[in-house]
Structure formats: C-alpha cells, structure tokens
Amino acid sequence: MSNFEVAAEAQVHEGGSHASVGFYWTIAGVLAVITAVEVAIFYIDALAPALAPILLTLSAVKFALVVMFFMHLKFDSKIFTGVFVAGLSIGAFVVVALIMLYHFLPRLEG
C-alpha cells in the first residue's frame, strides 16, 4: 500500500467526507451572491466613500468560506490552520506595512 493510500484510508476512518453535497452547493450559492453584490456595489456612486471597507469585508467573507469549507480547514486539525495562518498573517502584514510606508506615511509628512 502506497503512502497516499495509507493516509487516505486513515482519513476516511477519521471522517474524510466533511460535508454534504447540498452544503457545498449552498456555499457555492453564497459565494456567487457575494460576488454579484461586490460588482453591484462597485457601480453605486453613493457607496463610493465606503467602497474599500465594504469590498474588503465581502472579500474576507468569501476567502474564509472557501478556506473553512472547501479546503475543510474548519473540520481538520488545528495544526493545518496554524501553519496556513502563520504564512497568511506574515503576508498580510507585509502588504499592509508596505502600503502604509509608501502611501500613508508620505502624506502624513506632508
């Protein structure tokens, strides 16, 4: 038995099928609706001042839904969450820090 087969067999015993097909379609529907809402908001001029926080929040919700349910992180070992979130956190910090450094700090300094 190969490495993959042994591990896969163990996962089936541990409850490898994490959710029902109907649940996956529900998540797909929610993701489609959020994407449609994002695009609609983009074209509403009245929401322009609040565009960034609204879109970032909706994007974060989509991101979380895919990671938690399609990638099964919600049902899997917390070690996987730790490994992934560590890389994600450092990456997010780099993005925010560089945006602050190049866009916001120069404005503050006049």
Place this chain on the structure above:
Amino acid sequence: MSMEATAADDHDYTSTGLPTWKVGFWTFMGSECLFFASLISTYMVYKGASTTGPFPAEVLNIPLTSISTFVLLMSSTAMVLALDGVQRGSRKLASFWLAMVIVLGGTFLGFQVYEFTHFVHEGLTISQNVFGSSFFVLTGFHGAHVTVGVLWMTILFTMSVRGKLTPADALKVEIAGLYWHFVDIVWIVIFTLIYLLQ
C-alpha cells in the same frame, strides 16, 4: 503487521499523527501566501505611480472579470464535488466533476488570454509603465498557477477514467483540491484589490 509495513506507516504520518503529504502541502501554501503577498504589495506600492497611460480605469474590464471570477468560484465547487465523488467511490461522479474543473479552469485561462491580448492592443504591455509591469507579473503568475492546476486535474481525470482513482486515493485528490482552492482564494484577493478597488 510486518516490520516493513510499520516503517512505511512511520513515513506516512508526522509525529503529530497527521499525513505527511498534507502537512507538507499546507506548509507550502503558507509559503505561497508570502509569494503572492510580495506581488500584491508591489502592485499596491506602485499603484498610481504610472506617469504614462494606459491607466487601470481605462483598461480594466469589470463585467468580464466578474464573469471569470464566477467561473473560478464554480470550479472550486466542482473540485470539492470531485473529491466527494472519489471518497464515495463513484468513478462517474469523480470523472464528471474533474472534467468540469478542467473546463472551468480552461475557461478562466481563456478569459485571461483575451484580457492580456486586449490590453496589449490598448497599448498596455509589461514594459509600458509600472502599472503594466506589476499587473502582468501578478496576474501572470496567478495564471501560471491555474495552468499547473489544470494540468494536475487532467492527470487526475485520466486516472479516474481509467479506474485508477479509488477511495484509497482520496488524499491525492484532496491535495490537488487544496492547491486549486488556494488559486481560487488568491484570485478573490486580486479581484478585490486590483479590479474593484481601483
């Protein structure tokens, strides 16, 4: 259990009791977060720094990219259903949904090729301005990841059709699925930061 089997089992799991391949792949995806963070940072830092056009608002096509985003999201759904098919031992379902992932992934790449070609016709090349450079490098690397994913799915689809993808192989499909979903979440971020927050 023979001594050989015990030794093989030791290699299948880390000391945490988790499958070695899966731990390794999640670690790889953590490092991929840093890779794409550096590309996204570069785009964001140079945002608005172009002195010559074309500028983002002149070329970015929101309706078209919304459709390609929807297509990629649906490919993720097909992927999770393909894994479900493999875990159930249904060769028919697994093959169908893997084929859907390939078709939807290929469609997304088609949209990207069209977009890149259109941009070049509009005068936006990788060396035209900093927007062009950072945009093409970021979305190009994402497209390369999608291409690798489509090739990976094609191999799995071939295995499934030939009956070589059984429930015992579910971890192979799950790891391929993790890669595919990762490509999807990277696009979720790119779509918001680059296309919608111009």
